Amino acid sequence: MKTWDLIRTANRNLFRNKLRTTLTVLAIFVGSFTLTMTNGVGDGMRDYVESQIKNIEGDRVAMVRKKIETPNGPSSGAAVEYKEGSDESDETAIDPNTVLLTQPQIESVVRDIPGIIGVTPRYSIRGEHISVEGSKKYKVELGMLSDGLVAKTETGKSIGGPNQIVLQIGLARALDEKIENLVGKTATVGYKIPDGSIKTVDLTVTGVMTKGFMTNNNSFVSSDVAKRMFEDQSVQAGPNRFLGFTIQMDSSDPTKIEAIKKRLDEKGFEAETVADTQQRTYDAIGIFKTGMNLFAMVALLAASFGIINTLVIAVLERTKEIGLQKALGMGRGKIFAIFSLESVLIGFWGAFLGAVGAIVTGLVANQIFVKFYARSFEGFSLFAFKPISITAIMLLVCGIAFVAGVMPALRASQLNPIESLRYE
């Protein structure tokens, strides 16, 4: 038999029992629909998060902090033993009981690690208000952009030198409808100092940042500005202590970065690059997506038993027909092929209709979502359907259907023609 004849025969056999075929296809439809939807949510989320976490770049920078020693996990509530610090007179000796570090301690940590060319302590700063060349004053949240990090901008550039600020987009829009106009202007930033008064500093606006998770609602200043503000705002007695620091490295080569991370690890510090942070987010989404898809796979698994059932019944029903075909010289392979094709066709139609149904539903849901939540989640589509994912799902479902069809198809192909013709 020619391939085309096999497909036609399989198709005709399916049409002979429309109700049964429809019900089986329906079960696959449900599985495929669910899988397309869960996968679409995962992809939608990934796309959104991707656009959000890509707004800070920097492949030669890592954030470093001291590892926290909690032997029973962070929230176990178990008591932690107090460790006697070593020589108090040595200012570079690290206190084992706190994660806070002084500038000399930070410098001593990185001093003997090759490949680290700079270090910036994490200056935490609070801004009060901002105005641009006599405009109204707005509240401002400030952050420091460590040297080596680049903020993605809607207009203008990221920070590239001292006394600069890059603005958060919402704030920028309030300051000037046409955000391009802000670039190059002077912003006056006010911040509170410990005596309660407000000090101001004039900074050059280099650009307006793209929205994203990594930056919260911060506007960013260069590290020199952050250092000054931090020192003005500090209320601590004795040397300033920091939660962590940023290192600048001489290379973006992953193996070199790994080596630096390993050295830091040996000293009790953990370092995370921008890529690591992004990867962590992708991993979390990946786990979420896998979890959701597993539910859909359960539905598909159930549906595949439907296929097995349908085909086993079909083999029984068509025993005489199979006997005749074999008597007239049809080989086992062809009989197997006909039944396999039937199950793959059921899988295909279920997968196809399920995908189409899911895409239509998803696009409608996206429209509704945009109407209600567009402002808080700019650029977010609830569902994203990618041709490659849809193709993969269709292939997967057809594959599952094929596997489900193997047992009945084998049974059919192994029937003895004489026995089958005698079958009542």
Place this chain on the structure above:
Amino acid sequence: MLEAQSLSKTYKSDGVDYEALKDVDLSVRRGECIAIVGKSGSGKSTLMHLLACLDAPTNGSVLIDGRDTSAFSERAKNSLRNEKFGFVFQQFFLNGRDTVFENVVLPMRIRGASNAEIKTETNAALTAVGLDDKINKKAKDLSGGEKQRVCIARALVGKPEVIFADEPTGNLDSNTGAAVEELLFDLNHEQGITLVVVTHDADLAGRCDRVIEMKDGRIVADLLKEVTAQ
């Protein structure tokens, strides 16, 4: 062209052996019309199935044109049945929901024949059985006699060398039975197709060149027509 050498067949069912065919020797010549008669359960269908390579003998061998079929591969036996043999079974085995054309065309499709070939062959076969006007009718809408003629057309369609017919007139009334009979003999006379017919019908058997009588799995009589005519 067909030769059985000390054929025997033992069926095993529920652990009990049943010897349906015992040491049968038979030789069928090309163009011959041979009837196999005998009581129910005497092994007629069993013999026919073995001759047609539908089943494997327990002992002995079947030779086709002098070649031992026990050495044939599954594939070789399949194409042998598909290309050289035609079958008319005791039951119709038609697909009621398909058209007459689709039913008749089955052996050609299995063979993988071209569409043009399929068309001419099928038309010729249906014309031969006088059903060319019913070609697009559903098989279930035919009368019993018409159904059996469709079966004969299906047996005929690939230009076989031998037609095996198991009780071809078994479930037809005498008039339609006679018409089907006529058809088979015409094929034998005009196209030289070898005919192996299993039958209960004495009249049908009597019109064959040669009658073989079976009893308890053995051939008890082998009569050539010249002999019966004397």
